[in-house]
Amino acid sequence: MRAFVTGGAGFIGSHLVDRLVREGYERIVVYDNFSSGRREFIEHHLGKRYFRLVEADLLDWERVDRELEEEYDVVFHLAAIPDVRIGSIKPEVSKIDIMATYNLLDAMRRRDIEKIVFSSSSTVYGEAPPIPLKEDFGPLLPISMYGAAKLACEGLISSFSHTYDMKAWIFRFANVVGPRCTHGVIYDFIRKLRKNPEELEILGDGRQKKSYLYISDCIDGMIYAFERSKERINLFNLGTEGATEVNEIARMVVEEMGLKNVRFRYTGGDRGWKGDVPRFRFDIGKIRSMGWRPRYDSDEAVRRAIRDLLREI
Numbered sequence: 646m647r648a649f650v651t652g653g654a655g656f657i658g659s660h661l662v663d664r665l666v667r668e669g670y671e672r673i674v675v676y677d678n679f680s681s682g683r684r685e686f687i688e689h690h691l692g693k694r695y696f697r698l699v700e701a702d703l704l705d706w707e708r709v710d711r712e713l714e715e716e717y718d719v720v721f722h723l724a725a726i727p728d729v730r731i732g733s734i735k736p737e738v739s740k741i742d743i744m745a746t747y748n749l750l751d752a753m754r755r756r757d758i759e760k761i762v763f764s765s766s767s768t769v770y771g772e773a774p775p776i777p778l779k780e781d782f783g784p785l786l787p788i789s790m791y792g793a794a795k796l797a798c799e800g801l802i803s804s805f806s807h808t809y810d811m812k813a814w815i816f817r818f819a820n821v822v823g824p825r826c827t828h829g830v831i832y833d834f835i836r837k838l839r840k841n842p843e844e845l846e847i848l849g850d851g852r853q854k855k856s857y858l859y860i861s862d863c864i865d866g867m868i869y870a871f872e873r874s875k876e877r878i879n880l881f882n883l884g885t886e887g888a889t890e891v892n893e894i895a896r897m898v899v900e901e902m903g904l905k906n907v908r909f910r911y912t913g914g915d916r917g918w919k920g921d922v923p924r925f926r927f928d929i930g931k932i933r934s935m936g937w938r939p940r941y942d943s944d945e946a947v948r949r950a951i952r953d954l955l956r957e958i
């Protein structure tokens with residue numbers, strides 16, 4: 646198999662590349678602009694016969710088109726500006742991610758590449774009722790620019806697939822955590838506590854509660870469903886059924902860092918930032934019914950990721 650991986654130098658993308666190598670993919674091309682990706686995450690592949698790195702932006706339409714000239718069986722599209730918070734300050738990031746996805750799909754159409762695997766997000770559900778959400782829940786009304794961009798990309802992928810005989814695997818990820826993670830609540834808490842081990846600023850009231858998924862489970866679920874589900878559009882929630890509260894994450898980070906008497910200072914309000922969905926639960930029955938389930942629950946994923954990141958940052 647030959648794969649083109651956008652965002653392959655990022656957190657999830659680089660783990661995916663490692664997995665594709667283990668799966669025996671004969672060709673893997675990473676396309677990344679290194680806006681948040683890191684060379685060190687993929688450097689063990691540099692110079693290998695199966696591997697090629699393209700340092701370029703998906704907004705560069707001609708370059709995307711040219712790089713897709715090689716034959717590929719599948720495009721894994723993970724490139725995006727991944728921070729939900731940025732959208733409340735810089736709404737243009739959503740435009741960038743939508744344009745990037747459009748360019749990629751248009752180049753795929755021209756090059757007759759039929760399969761796309763896309764990293765969407767639970768944020769497409771917006772502020773939905775407090776029930777475990779299934780893939781067919783609607784209407785989808787995101788409350789963040791990030792969620793809006795993901796939903797727009799899902800729409801483009803669906804319409805390109807129907808119009809140009811393509812097939813798509815869309816995964817709505819929970820919060821993915823683990824080694825090489827360069828953003829998110831665990832990363833933030835560790836960095837803040839390294840700077841000031843006496844006080845931890847917590848955005849919101851700390852009662853936000855979401856599903857966390859360990860990186861190995863994320864990659865495993867994606868590959869599992871990609872290999873088995875054969876509809877035109879294959880849409881899956883990918884997360885854990887339970888959820889972990891931000892206060893609990895803070896307590897776990899403090900404990901794992903061996904700190905005592907840390908003061909928690911809350912910025913207040915029920916959410917961390919504009920566009921944050923404070924409580925969220927996934928129904929993962931669809932992928933479970935195919936015989937897959939995550940190895941780690943939400944609390945275990947958080948605990949493991951704290952230990953991983955303490956070794957890294």
Ligand code: NAD
Pocket residue numbers: 651652653654655656657658676677678679680681682683701702703704722723724725726727745764765766767817818819820821822827
């Ligand atoms: P990441 O920032 O580590 O990876 C994104 C990669 O895309 C980076 O390497 C970055 O340099 C690259 N990139 C961004 N814009 C680009 C562009 N215009 N052209 C080329 N390359 C570009 O983030 P991640 O956490 O690994 O996320 C991967 C994907 O999964 C993203 O699409 C993200 O939105 C999605 N996702 C992540 C999570 C999570 O919890 N980490 C949750 C839901 C969805």
